[in-house]
Amino acid sequence: AQSVSQHNHHVILSEAASLELGCNYSYGGTVNLFWYVQYPGQHLQLLLKYFSGDPLVKGIKGFEAEFIKSKFSFNLRKPSVQWSDTAEYFCAVTPNSGGYQKVTFGTGTKLQVIP
Amino acid sequence: GAGVSQSPRYKVTKRGQDVALRCDPISGHVSLYWYRQALGQGPEFLTYFNYEAQQDKSGLPNDRFSAERPEGSISTLTIQRTEQRDSAMYRCASGQLVGDKAFGPGTRLTVL
Numbered sequence: 491a492q493s494v495s496q497h498n499h500h501v502i503l504s505e506a507a508s509l510e511l512g513c514n515y516s517y518g519g520t521v522n523l524f525w526y527v528q529y530p531g532q533h534l535q536l537l538l539k540y541f542s543g544d545p546l547v548k549g550i551k552g553f554e555a556e557f558i559k560s561k562f563s564f565n566l567r568k569p570s571v572q573w574s575d576t577a578e579y580f581c582a583v584t585p586n587s588g589g590y591q592k593v594t595f596g597t598g599t600k601l602q603v604i605p
Numbered sequence: 606g607a608g609v610s611q612s613p614r615y616k617v618t619k620r621g622q623d624v625a626l627r628c629d630p631i632s633g634h635v636s637l638y639w640y641r642q643a644l645g646q647g648p649e650f651l652t653y654f655n656y657e658a659q660q661d662k663s664g665l666p667n668d669r670f671s672a673e674r675p676e677g678s679i680s681t682l683t684i685q686r687t688e689q690r691d692s693a694m695y696r697c698a699s700g701q702l703v704g705d706k707a708f709g710p711g712t713r714l715t716v717l
Contacts, residue, residue, distance in 0.1 A: 536705045595647035
């Protein structure tokens with residue numbers, strides 16, 4: 491079974507600071523990887539995804555993530571955060587194996603951006 | 606609507622009562638998932654369907670929990686004889702067989 495680890499539970503940054511949120515997964519086969527975001531009072535939304543190809547994935551709102559297969563990692567980055575990025579971020583993985591699409595989530599990282 | 610909808614949005618019930626939570630997926634989406642999210646945790650997989658067939662129910666915590674999707678569209682998650690530990694946000698998501706999933710707003714269940 492797959493699992494996901496997010497090492498940072500709570501991150502506080504000032505506006506314009508750079509962001510990197512860690513995500514490591516464990517699974518023996520090929521995977522699809524996701525980052526979801528949950529803004530205060532809203533439901534989970536897809537930020538970006540990796541299925542195959544270029545391991546550097548660009549998502550919405552200036553976020554990107556890099557899949558490093560050798561490290562089983564899919565860290566989320568943004569060069570300059572804004573106050574509106576305050577949210578909870580979830581890394582998720584699913585096996586890339588046909589119709590079996592059970593998505594496993596990490597425990598989430600709460601990001602607080604201070605103006 | 607265009608998105609996944611869930612009802613009720615909030616449910617408060619007394620211990621021992623049964624509850625039914627409804628999910629209305631995006632039209633045409635084949636797969637439907639149920640997750641439970643406790644405070645401070647990520648969504649925890651409960652079960653999922655492709656069309657009307659329940660593909661995996663390994664995440665259902667015990668036999669008080671059941672789910673159905675009889676016509677391959679709307680799904681109901683039923684919790685019998687609720688307990689306080691069942692209090693959580695219950696999330697539904699839908700998607701195609703392969704690809705990302707769209708989440709609904711969730712049902713906040715509180716068991717007193």
